[in-house]
Amino acid sequence: MAKKSGLSAEDVDSLRSQLDGGTQPLVWFTAAAVGMEAGRSAKLLAFTDPPEGDFIQVRPTGSKDEMSFSPAELTLEKPPPRKKPAAPPPAPPEPPRETEIIHPYVPEAPVKPAAPKPKPAAAPVEPAAVKPARKPASKGATPEVTVTLVSMGDGEWTVEVLQGTRKTVRPTPVSPAAVAQASKLLTPEVAEIVEGVLNAARAQQLARVEQLRAELEAAQKALDDLGA
Numbered sequence: 452m453a454k455k456s457g458l459s460a461e462d463v464d465s466l467r468s469q470l471d472g473g474t475q476p477l478v479w480f481t482a483a484a485v486g487m488e489a490g491r492s493a494k495l496l497a498f499t500d501p502p503e504g505d506f507i508q509v510r511p512t513g514s515k516d517e518m519s520f521s522p523a524e525l526t527l528e529k530p531p532p533r534k535k536p537a538a539p540p541p542a543p544p545e546p547p548r549e550t551e552i553i554h555p556y557v558p559e560a561p562v563k564p565a566a567p568k569p570k571p572a573a574a575p576v577e578p579a580a581v582k583p584a585r586k587p588a589s590k591g592a593t594p595e596v597t598v599t600l601v602s603m604g605d606g607e608w609t610v611e612v613l614q615g616t617r618k619t620v621r622p623t624p625v626s627p628a629a630v631a632q633a634s635k636l637l638t639p640e641v642a643e644i645v646e647g648v649l650n651a652a653r654a655q656q657l658a659r660v661e662q663l664r665a666e667l668e669a670a671q672k673a674l675d676d677l678g679a
Contacts, residue, residue, distance in 0.1 A: 457481055457523035463502070466495055478509060478525045487511065490530035600630060600645075606652035627652065 505519035594615035612620035634645035
């Protein structure tokens with residue numbers, strides 16, 4: 452669109468006169484108008500004093516905002532109407548299609564096939580004895596093994612072994628030293644528990660030894676008194 456010239460001093464005086472007469476004339480934006488499309492119309496509202504800078508107040512068409520512009524951004528020259536876009540040219544007519552002639556299908560007379568020659572009778576075959584294939588023996592899973600150590604309370608221990616639900620080793624006595632050595636090869640928790648049981652058994656046996664020693668000394672004294 453061609454660039455529109457701004458408002459001259461005479462144009463401003465003419466617009467003031469129209470406003471004073473109660474008319475709100477139309478003006479149009481030039482290409483210098485910031486944020487506005489050149490050629491868009493606006494209604495003149497007022498002039499601010501002093502007449503410097505953006506002192507012309509307008510309301511753009513289709514908007515409710517009041518905005519201020521300078522004379523260079525407005526013009527009285529109405530832009531020419533926009534040309535409608537030209538209609539696209541009509542599509543060329545399609546060429547006439549060739550008519551396809553379809554011939555009716557006439558089936559041919561069926562030809563009878565020659566009778567097959569009889570095959571000679573095959574000699575009967577005696578069925579051979581077929582031995583059933585042997586299934587490989589399935590190996591069962593290894594049964595679960597349970598080893599149980601039992602403290603008898605007086606320092607004696609027994610061990611018992613279960614293989615699955617079958618008792619393969621019946622309760623058999625084992626020495627406390629063997630139990631202590633085996634527990635140290637297991638987890639620290641097991642070793643600690645076994646050591647506690649062994650300490651209790653040692654204390655019990657020590658008390659028994661002290662008691663027997665006292666009885667032995669009393670018996671020896673009684674024997675000495677008898678003058679043996």
